[in-house]
Every structure is written in C-alpha cells, then in structure tokens.
Amino acid sequence: MKTHFHITNGDAAADALKQSNIGGDVLPWRDPMVDGPFPTGLDLAATSRIRADYLSGSALAHDQVLRDFRLRDDHLAAAANYDAVTLWFEHDLLDQLQILQVLDWFADAEISHTRLGIICVDAFPGILPFRGLGQLDPAQIATLIDRRVPVTPAQLALAQAGWAAFRSSDPREIETYLQRDLRVFPFMKAALLRYLQEFPSASNGLGRTDQQILQLISDGMDRPGRLFGANMELETSLFLGDWSFFQHIHGLCNVRQPLLHCDPNGEFRSPPELALPAAEFLQQRLSLTESGREVLAGAVDAAAYLDFDYWLGGVHIISGKPLFRWNAAAGKLELSQ
C-alpha cells in the first residue's frame, strides 16, 4: 500500500506539491475545461479521446496529447492503491469544473480503503491577488494540508449531478443545478454563473470574454500580452490560460468578417501554433474593425458576422441552429431560433 496521492489543477501547483515536504505522488489534471467539447454520456476514457482530438493541433501532436490523457487516467485508476487521495483546488471556474469531473469519477470508483479528501481555497495569507495554488511555493502549499477535509457522500452525489449538467446539450440543466443547495461546494455557484456568461449574449451575440476583449481594445489596449493580463483583472473566477485566450482573439480576427484587425499582418498570429519569435508576437497591435464597433455598440449582433462553431461543455454552439444565449439583465439563458 502506498501513502498519499495528490490531484491538482496543473503543473505549477503540481511542481510545488512535488517539492514540498508533504510527500506522495502527484497528478496534474491538465485540461482547460471551458474550451472544446465534453459530450454527455461518455466515460472518462472516451471523454479523454474527444478532448485529445480537440486539443491537439499544430502545436501539440495528437498522439502526445492522447498519451498524456491516457497516462493521467491510468494514474487516476490507481487511486485505490493509496491510503489517501487529496484533491487540491482553488475557487475559480477551471478548478470547480475539474472538481466536478474528478469527483464524478470517484463517485463510482471502488476505493473503500482509501480516504478521499479535498482542499479548496480562495485565498492565501500574503498572496494578493490570490489567483491560484500555482502562485504558492512548496513551503506555502504545504501549510494547506491542515485544510484538508473528507469528501462526503453528499459532495460526490452533487458532483455527479453537476458534471451531468455541464455535459448536457441543454445548458439550462446548469441553471436547474444552481437551484440546489450547493453550500458543500462554496465556490461552485459563482463559478458556474460565470460559465453561463460565456454563452452568446442576448444583447449582441458576444460571450463575456469576447465582449471584454473588444471593450479593452476599444478603451485603447492593443497589445495581445497586455490584453491577456487586463482580461484576467476583469475576472473573479479565472479559467482562461494564455493559449485559450489567444484562441478567442483568433476567433474574432482571423475570420471571414472579422471584428478585430491585427497589424502588421492583418491576421493575428500566436505561439505555440506558430514558431513565432517573441518580438514578432509582441509587435502585433489589435484594433476594432467597423463590424467590431457595431457589435460592441449593440447595433448589430455578432452572429451576423461570425460563423459560430464551438463547444461549451456539452453544448455545440453553431450558426444556423437554435442558440442558447445569456440574458444578462434577466440573469438566465434563453433559447433563440
């Protein structure tokens, strides 16, 4: 029997745990979650194949991505070999979705001899602003072990329901889920509400991230690196890494009727898809096109210019089909034809 198995949100927190004095084996749960499909009804292995198909591309070879998902899932399946499993997560949207996915798996796992616990924090003394566990050094992260609490059957059941709602093709199931008593997951409600704001807005068709990007550029911020930082400042429930953020800019810029223009090439270019020298990447300047100004002003719906074809959880958002839109004033989703 081994000792302790730690599961956390990414490599920065995993590295801190590995170097800390806590001991045990560490598994980073690498998945951007709010990016690409999570279709309903698939087990973890099948979901990982779908994720690998989506996340691989010119920067990441498919076999490499699929291998890492499989190795991750194999290690997870070894959980029963350990005396204790601890989930280390923070309050943000990325982590709350990872909690749902991991606990959904544990809800059906046979780990009767393994103690399952969780540490989930939204602050750390002296770290301001606190964005996540990845900011902590090994000594700091080790102090959080005292915050470990057992995962309860109620949490497992709620996680399964939440994970099913996230993967449903009808995102109103998330709204129904939010009506439940979620106090055992103190950060889940805020995180999932933020998630719903990524659906195309009822007022101009932009998801909240795209709206923030256009607004920041309209306010005079034109460099991609600074935009990433400034967008992060606007979030209380983070979920976007730089790769995913730049994919949003791609989707607004490198399209048939762009809302953004990028100098000097017209198209936005970003690593790691392109082996782009840092200076060349940083040189780029973004500005609103006339279409972008119209959409930002609410005069034209983004759907008039952009061909929607992307996934949020189990929902395929595609032009020409009925769309779920986020009505910010009403604070709920609505289905538009």
Add this chain to the structure above:
Amino acid sequence: MKHAPVLDPVFHQTLRTHIAALLSVRGYSFSELKSALDVTDGNLDAHLRKLSSAGYLHSRMILAERPKTLYDLSPSGKRAFADYLVALKAIIKIASAKTRLARR
C-alpha cells in the same frame, strides 16, 4: 522457498526495467525514451501505461518552443524500484551461492 525475495511484476519485464532505470535518474520525453530504448511508439506507450497504472509515473509539461511532457518515476515508483533492485540482488546472491556450492 521460504521468504523468497518478492519481485514487483511491474518492473520485472525487460523493457520496463530499462525504462525505470532511466526515469529514476531524470525526466525523459517520449522521443528521448524512444531513441534511448530503440522501441516503437506503441510498445513504449504500453509500458508507460503499465507504470502509470501502478502509480509509478510522474509527468511534467514543459512549455518550451513546443510544449513537451517529461516523465520520471513518482516517489512511490522510486521506492518500489529501489525495493525491486534489492530483491533482485538478493536473488542473484542466493543463486550465486547455490552455483558455487554445486561446483564444489
């Protein structure tokens, strides 16, 4: 045989012994392992999965020019591999002693 040293079956396979010997020292990428061991992708994949299924594998993503993953042994993997080597040495010692006796 009473109290025969126990060999961990996860490591008691030629290629996995080689993989563990490399990964116990430092992190290797998949392509580094492949060239060091002269094996096919599928073969190496299968053996890495066996190590991971035992909880013996750690990984770390490096964001270089192209993101790549480095693999090494987890702490439990390092302990288990050290135990495996001790058990193997014990068996060799017993076998050597018996061979010497037989030659007399």
